[in-house]
Amino acid sequence: MVNPTRKDWSRKLNDALWAYRMAYKTPIGIPPYKLIYRKLCHLSVELEHKALWAIKKLNLDLDKAGKNRLLQLNELEELRNDAFDNAKIYKAMTKAFHDKRIIKKSFEPGKKA
Incomplete structure (x- = not known):
């Protein structure tokens, strides 16, 4: 004041x-x-207060919540790996499709294309 x-x-x-x-x-x-x-902009005190409030309100078990979070992270990692594999397959198929359409040309010295 x-x-x-x-x-x-x-x-x-x-x-x-x-x-x-x-x-x-x-x-x-x-x-x-x-x-x-x-x-x-979040203040650390605000965040800490909100986290404590949520734990008290929902009566969360921190160990159970931690295990659930690890499970979610593992599922996310699996989804990421599947997406990576699918992208690799798609790239290979696209490359094969375009490689099939390439017209092979032979070049000889002295000839104009």
Whole structure:
């Protein structure tokens, strides 16, 4: 809070500007920080609080959640590997299709093509 004499406004300016940049603005629909940097600014305290709130609200077992997350990561890795294999097969088939259509030309010295 700034004193009524307003002599200490310069000490509070940085905090006030930071609060203004982080606050949600209704006319533009986003905070100015996101408008400039294209990402939201999350404070670590906010994130930690939200995580603790979610754990308490959902009564999560952290070990079970960790195992579930590892399972999800393994499934994602399998999908990525399948996509990579399918892309490799598609590339080979496309190459074979185009290679079949190549007209072979023989060049001899002294002849113009």
